[in-house]
Amino acid sequence: MGLLSKKDAKLITDPLADNNPITIQVLGICSALAITAELKASIVMAISVMFVLGLGNVVISLMRNIIPSKIRIIVQLIVVATLVIIVDLVLKAFAYELSKTLSVFVGLIITNCIIMGRFEAFALGNGPWRSFLDGIGNAVGYGVILIIVGFFRELLGAGTLLGYPVLGNPIPGELSGLYAYGYENNGFMLLSPMALIVVGILIWIQRSRNTSLIEEN
Amino acid sequence: MSKRTDSNGYTMIFAVIMVLVVGSLLAFLASSLKPNIDENKRIEKQQNILYAMGVNENEGTSANFVSTNVAGDMFQEYIKKQIVIEGNKISESQDAYLIDVKKQQANAKDGKVRKLPLFVGKKDGKTFYVAPIRGKGLWDAIWGYVALDENMIVQGAYFDHKGETPGLGANIKQRYFMDDFIGEHLMSDTGVFKGITVAKGNNDPKNEDKTDYEVDAIAGATITGDGVSAMIKKDLAMYVPYFKTLKK
Numbered sequence: 001m002g003l004l005s006k007k008d009a010k011l012i013t014d015p016l017a018d019n020n021p022i023t024i025q026v027l028g029i030c031s032a033l034a035i036t037a038e039l040k041a042s043i044v045m046a047i048s049v050m051f052v053l054g055l056g057n058v059v060i061s062l063m064r065n066i067i068p069s070k071i072r073i074i075v076q077l078i079v080v081a082t083l084v085i086i087v088d089l090v091l092k093a094f095a096y097e098l099s100k101t102l103s104v105f106v107g108l109i110i111t112n113c114i115i116m117g118r119f120e121a122f123a124l125g126n127g128p129w130r131s132f133l134d135g136i137g138n139a140v141g142y143g144v145i146l147i148i149v150g151f152f153r154e155l156l157g158a159g160t161l162l163g164y165p166v167l168g169n170p171i172p173g174e175l176s177g178l179y180a181y182g183y184e185n186n187g188f189m190l191l192s193p194m195a196l197i198v199v200g201i202l203i204w205i206q207r208s209r210n211t212s213l214i215e216e217n
Numbered sequence: 218m219s220k221r222t223d224s225n226g227y228t229m230i231f232a233v234i235m236v237l238v239v240g241s242l243l244a245f246l247a248s249s250l251k252p253n254i255d256e257n258k259r260i261e262k263q264q265n266i267l268y269a270m271g272v273n274e275n276e277g278t279s280a281n282f283v284s285t286n287v288a289g290d291m292f293q294e295y296i297k298k299q300i301v302i303e304g305n306k307i308s309e310s311q312d313a314y315l316i317d318v319k320k321q322q323a324n325a326k327d328g329k330v331r332k333l334p335l336f337v338g339k340k341d342g343k344t345f346y347v348a349p350i351r352g353k354g355l356w357d358a359i360w361g362y363v364a365l366d367e368n369m370i371v372q373g374a375y376f377d378h379k380g381e382t383p384g385l386g387a388n389i390k391q392r393y394f395m396d397d398f399i400g401e402h403l404m405s406d407t408g409v410f411k412g413i414t415v416a417k418g419n420n421d422p423k424n425e426d427k428t429d430y431e432v433d434a435i436a437g438a439t440i441t442g443d444g445v446s447a448m449i450k451k452d453l454a455m456y457v458p459y460f461k462t463l464k465k
Binding site for chain 2: 034035037038041065066067068069070071074075078082085086089090092093094096103107153154157158163187190191
């Protein structure tokens with residue numbers, strides 16, 4: 001890592017595993033449940049959050065010395081909302097198709113607790129470059145979980161990945177692939193409760209691999 | 218140490234300046250990008266109407282519009298007539314496709330006469346009547362365009378939504394759902410308008426029976442599906458009088 005000092009590199013790598021926003025801090029669960037029914041939505045959401053969190057952290061960090069502490073939460077909210085609206089407007093004007101795919105997530109990004117959490121916990125106390133790294137790191141940590149959950153939910157729930165049928169053709173009479181042997185899609189995977197269960201399994205796996213994460217009673 | 222940023226005066230001034238800066242920035246952006254956005258929406262409408270009557274670039278299982286730069290020309294080529302139905306009055310207008318269905322629905326609620334646009338297209342010698350529909354899904358608006366023949370048999374459908382759940386309700390704009398409507402009858406043999414219900418009962422999973430007034434619902438998208446049924450029943454029923462005049 002020639003570009004990043006060891007301390008800076010940790011800002012990126014920590015949220016990927018041992019300080020993951022979803023599995024350790026349990027933030028951003030609402031969007032993780034809502035939009036992971038298909039892989040494409042997960043990827044789009046991950047990229048959107050990375051953009052907003054990276055940029056938002058920098059803006060808040062630059063303003064950190066002039067923000068009145070009494071209204072800092074509202075100021076943070078305005079910054080997120082403004083960024084999201086700007087992105088939405090620009091996409092609508094210049095990449096209309098993409099903006100339609102994204103439109104569902106715009107509201108979800110503003111209310112994503114990870115964003116407010118990082119503004120409050122990190123950007124208010126650190127410089128712009130470190131805040132930027134922290135934002136990207138957390139967004140990647142969030143995105144990785146989203147993509148893993150989206151992968152399993154779409155694969156097991158609909159038998160497709162990114163919309164392509166990977167397990168064969170499930171239409172009765174034209175059965176092929178796994179379906180010809182009696183395999184059936186699990187429709188329950190498409191519903192939100194299964195996202196919670198998949199996230200739970202990920203937390204379980206992570207904690208059994210790294211026992212230092214388990215809290216003592 | 219008391220910081221200067223803690224005083225009430227500073228907080229007030231900061232809030233006012235922040236609101237002014239952010240407000241004018243967004244207002245400026247919104248108004249300067251509005252022509253672009255409106256143009257995109259206009260082209261999209263043309264693409265939607267063409268899609269419903271089968272002028273599209275579908276491949277495999279994906280739904281693709283004709284590309285944006287040819288949409289205008291294709292629209293001119295395939296859409297022969299744009300009709301506006303206003304009560305008993307029927308007129309033609311080149312801009313009927315710009316009629317805002319949402320606004321017209323609101324007008325109808327206020328007791329005014331609703332303008333109903335209908336697009337008459339011709340492709341491979343066949344005539345299509347494309348009608349816009351609009352309703353409510355689970356979270357927000359859903360809308361679509363349905364192409365019919367003279368007997369109100371569905372020839373093609375396009376649905377879209379503002380904010381249905383990805384993977385569930387949002388799948389109303391997937392080929393497998395939209396294509397199910399093709400061939401479905403809206404009218405009974407005796408001339409009674411039945412509509413099409415998005416039904417959960419799996420009597421006809423392969424959708425072979427085209428006169429059951431039902432298509433298969435999407436699992437986990439009940440309310441969106443009900444919304445689709447409702448907008449088809451409500452909005453297309455208004456075109457029945459016009460289609461009856463075609464038969465005379």
